[in-house]
Amino acid sequence: MADSTVSSNIVWDVVRSHNAFLRKRRGVAFSAEKGNLRNRHGYKWSGLAQRKVVSVHDEVSMKDDEPVRRIVMTVSSGNASHPSTSVETTAVEGRMDAVKAIKAVNEATYGTYFRPDMRSMALARLSALRNSRRTAFPERTVSRATRFRKEQASYDHLNAEEDEAEE
Amino acid sequence: MPKATVQPLIRKKKIIKKKTAFKRFQSDNFMRVKESWRAPRGIDGRFRRRFKGTPTTVKIGFGTDKKTRNLLPNGFLKYRVFNAEDVDMLMMNNRTHCVEIARTVALVKRREILQRCLELNVRCLNAGVTRYDEEEGAEE
Numbered sequence: 001m002a003d004s005t006v007s008s009n010i011v012w013d014v015v016r017s018h019n020a021f022l023r024k025r026r027g028v029a030f031s032a033e034k035g036n037l038r039n040r041h042g043y044k045w046s047g048l049a050q051r052k053v054v055s056v057h058d059e060v061s062m063k064d065d066e067p068v069r070r071i072v073m074t075v076s077s078g079n080a081s082h083p084s085t086s087v088e089t090t091a092v093e094g095r096m097d098a099v100k101a102i103k104a105v106n107e108a109t110y111g112t113y114f115r116p117d118m119r120s121m122a123l124a125r126l127s128a129l130r131n132s133r134r135t136a137f138p139e140r141t142v143s144r145a146t147r148f149r150k151e152q153a154s155y156d157h158l159n160a161e162e163d164e165a166e167e
Numbered sequence: 168m169p170k171a172t173v174q175p176l177i178r179k180k181k182i183i184k185k186k187t188a189f190k191r192f193q194s195d196n197f198m199r200v201k202e203s204w205r206a207p208r209g210i211d212g213r214f215r216r217r218f219k220g221t222p223t224t225v226k227i228g229f230g231t232d233k234k235t236r237n238l239l240p241n242g243f244l245k246y247r248v249f250n251a252e253d254v255d256m257l258m259m260n261n262r263t264h265c266v267e268i269a270r271t272v273a274l275v276k277r278r279e280i281l282q283r284c285l286e287l288n289v290r291c292l293n294a295g296v297t298r299y300d301e302e303e304g305a306e307e
Contacts, residue, residue: 030256039256128258132286
């Protein structure tokens with residue numbers, strides 16, 4: 001999020017060629033910063049250069065020594081040089097049902113004419129994150145190598161029995 | 168409820184224009200001339216001038232279509248990841264890109280990555296970690 005004293009075009013010129021969030025591979029340039037709704041390296045999507053930034057992401061906090069994830073939406077408000085007040089955070093999960101969460105995102109982007117161009121992507125991101133909660137984690141995962149080794153071991157056991165029987 | 172597997176957005180079929188390798192000129196005549204491709208540079212060379220009867224030379228026209236370049240047989244482009252946070256980046260790009268877990272990543276982080284892939288519906292190339300049924304797991 002660009003400082004209000006610096007032009008966002010200048011910030012973009014600075015971060016365009018190289019920055020810590022840039023991930024360049026095989027003809028694609030992704031960007032990992034929060035506030036980049038599409039994670040594409042570009043002026044339109046940039047969470048660094050743009051002055052008005054909307055972010056929808058997972059926030060991990062610790063509760064009773066266990067990580068708790070919640071979906072939050074942050075909207076830039078005020079001066080970037082004051083980090084504590086520069087971002088307004090809203091939780092769009094938890095007690096909020098889907099309709100309320102969608103409404104909140106809609107309101108923050110399109111309703112207030114803050115970033116109307118970001119509405120669809122913000123909503124898509126919200127939906128992807130909400131869907132991610134419904135996925136059942138695999139109960140137990142074992143690598144193919146371990147599985148193979150176990151199978152081999154079970155055969156060894158049988159072979160040993162056979163050997164004993166022969167003796 | 169299990170999600171439907173994510174399908175690639177790019178539907179165009181990849182066309183491979185030439186399946187055999189380009190061989191260096193005269194590599195079949197001399198042991199000392201190896202097969203790996205070298206551009207012909209002779210000023211009067213018939214091979215460089217693409218005369219009739221000479222083997223095919225490397226030309227721009229053999230290049231892969233930009234739309235299908237680097238495309239995997241599953242229709243995705245691959246993106247190498249090292250940790251679960253990297254997968255988040257493909258959240259909105261899961262129809263074009265799929266995850267390839269880097270070679271150096273060990274089992275604990277592999278599981279984290281795979282979990283995140285399942286959550287965000289991102290396809291993973293080298294899952295290598297299979298779901299284990301409870302009955303089978305009980306053997307341990």
